[in-house]
Amino acid sequence: MEQGRVEKAHHIVVLADQGQGHINPMLQFSKRLASKGIKITVATTLSNAKSMKATLSYSMITFESIYDDCSQGGVIGPGGFKGFLDRFQASGSTNLTRFILDHEHPVKCLVYDANIPWASKITTQLDIAGAAFFTQSCATAATYYPMYCEVYEKTPLSMPSFPVITGLPKLRFPNLPSLGCSTGRYPPIIIHILGQFDNFGKADWVLFNSFDKLEEEVVNWMKKVWDVVTIGPTLPSFYLDKRVENDNEYGFNIHKPNSSNFMEWLDSKKTGSVVYVSFGSAANLCAEQITELADALRQSNIMFLWVVKPDEQSKLPIDFSKETSGKGLVVTWCSQLEVLAHHAIGCFISHCGWNSTLEAISFGVPIVAMPQILDQIINAHFLEKVWSVGLIAKASEDEKGVTASEEIYRCIREVLEGERGQEIRKNITSLKELAKEAIDTSGSSDKHIDEFISQLDPAYL
Numbered sequence: 001m002e003q004g005r006v007e008k009a010h011h012i013v014v015l016a017d018q019g020q021g022h023i024n025p026m027l028q029f030s031k032r033l034a035s036k037g038i039k040i041t042v043a044t045t046l047s048n049a050k051s052m053k054a055t056l057s058y059s060m061i062t063f064e065s066i067y068d069d070c071s072q073g074g075v076i077g078p079g080g081f082k083g084f085l086d087r088f089q090a091s092g093s094t095n096l097t098r099f100i101l102d103h104e105h106p107v108k109c110l111v112y113d114a115n116i117p118w119a120s121k122i123t124t125q126l127d128i129a130g131a132a133f134f135t136q137s138c139a140t141a142a143t144y145y146p147m148y149c150e151v152y153e154k155t156p157l158s159m160p161s162f163p164v165i166t167g168l169p170k171l172r173f174p175n176l177p178s179l180g181c182s183t184g185r186y187p188p189i190i191i192h193i194l195g196q197f198d199n200f201g202k203a204d205w206v207l208f209n210s211f212d213k214l215e216e217e218v219v220n221w222m223k224k225v226w227d228v229v230t231i232g233p234t235l236p237s238f239y240l241d242k243r244v245e246n247d248n249e250y251g252f253n254i255h256k257p258n259s260s261n262f263m264e265w266l267d268s269k270k271t272g273s274v275v276y277v278s279f280g281s282a283a284n285l286c287a288e289q290i291t292e293l294a295d296a297l298r299q300s301n302i303m304f305l306w307v308v309k310p311d312e313q314s315k316l317p318i319d320f321s322k323e324t325s326g327k328g329l330v331v332t333w334c335s336q337l338e339v340l341a342h343h344a345i346g347c348f349i350s351h352c353g354w355n356s357t358l359e360a361i362s363f364g365v366p367i368v369a370m371p372q373i374l375d376q377i378i379n380a381h382f383l384e385k386v387w388s389v390g391l392i393a394k395a396s397e398d399e400k401g402v403t404a405s406e407e408i409y410r411c412i413r414e415v416l417e418g419e420r421g422q423e424i425r426k427n428i429t430s431l432k433e434l435a436k437e438a439i440d441t442s443g444s445s446d447k448h449i450d451e452f453i454s455q456l457d458p459a460y461l
């Protein structure tokens, strides 16, 4: 791209939270904006900025560190998670403000992860536009809102009652087991997550990584009260017709895989014959759960690719990899999008993080849901009961909430070979088409992105 185009382009700063599940959608959104001629600076922690600079190269996107998490111990430094949040806010807000003020290329707008509540103060102080970006579903936001009012002592906005969605369980405080709030004490992480609603009233835009047809009823309901805008699913540009320049990467990985031959391994497998197992970047499964999963995979004749993160590896049964060699592959990390796009994958055993949910839908891969905490439980519910594109492998009802190997095995078989599986594949193929439609040129999400840009610059359209 010629230098002149970058110099003339509008400049948007995208402030990403540090987790993989937060960076991925914001990075893909940045690439989408860049493909429409916007200059982007992704502001993030030092460790992420360093790896992004080293692995990604786009002429319209630069990476800027606003907080030195390397020397300050990251989220496990002094004071735990709360200490990290305080330090991130103190240094991050000062550095980001300075960066925006000093930049030779005036910043039009700050798009910030809704999980970073101090970002809206910067937009007010500097008098620039602000967009809060939600990396979760609209249904999750709708579910968390009453809890936010409770925890932050806000009077709820008067709104029509929640839409009746087939089978949606009562996911309201204090009945939301996933949040563990029934004790009345809220861990800092919950307070932090719920704090994202502070942005609803302060932001000029509230962007959701979702698409209208996926969550139609919830989106329509939310739009009666908040001006929410769906811009997803955020996927790499080569999934679309319009490629972002140099976009040869499936994404950015905080973790590195221990083995690079998983794609070759998949190449040698028949279409739809492999089960992909991954619980995202943050969940740390207990030893019992890993044993049950291992038993389900070992006893079946199904090929599998299983992501067991480095800190979970010691929980694998001894000799598991040796015993299952030829049938399965255990890796510490993989390029999930590349894997889900592979024809050999027939089913995805997932914790149902929102990105994994959207990615499975976008590549048409049926899910066996094993949600662990937070919004994963809501996403799993939608996957099975609302969209009928997966099955929930039920966990025990005791405190441990472990899913037995027989139940996991039953769900895999049902999805791969059962009658229900056929229906699930049909449904997910239709949803996949709707996802593609939404982000294709002039699809609902693409139009929303164009409208967002044209509100920043009326001359854009």
Ligand code: UDP
Pocket (backbone or CB within 6 Å): 019, 020, 021, 022, 024, 251, 253, 278, 279, 280, 281, 282, 283, 307, 332, 333, 334, 335, 336, 337, 352, 353, 354, 355, 356, 357, 359
């Ligand atoms: N991911 C990946 N490789 C892996 C596991 C996960 O690239 O081995 C990516 C996945 O594609 C997704 C993100 O990490 O974009 C995880 O986000 P999600 O919301 O699903 O879960 P979280 O990690 O936030 O719990």
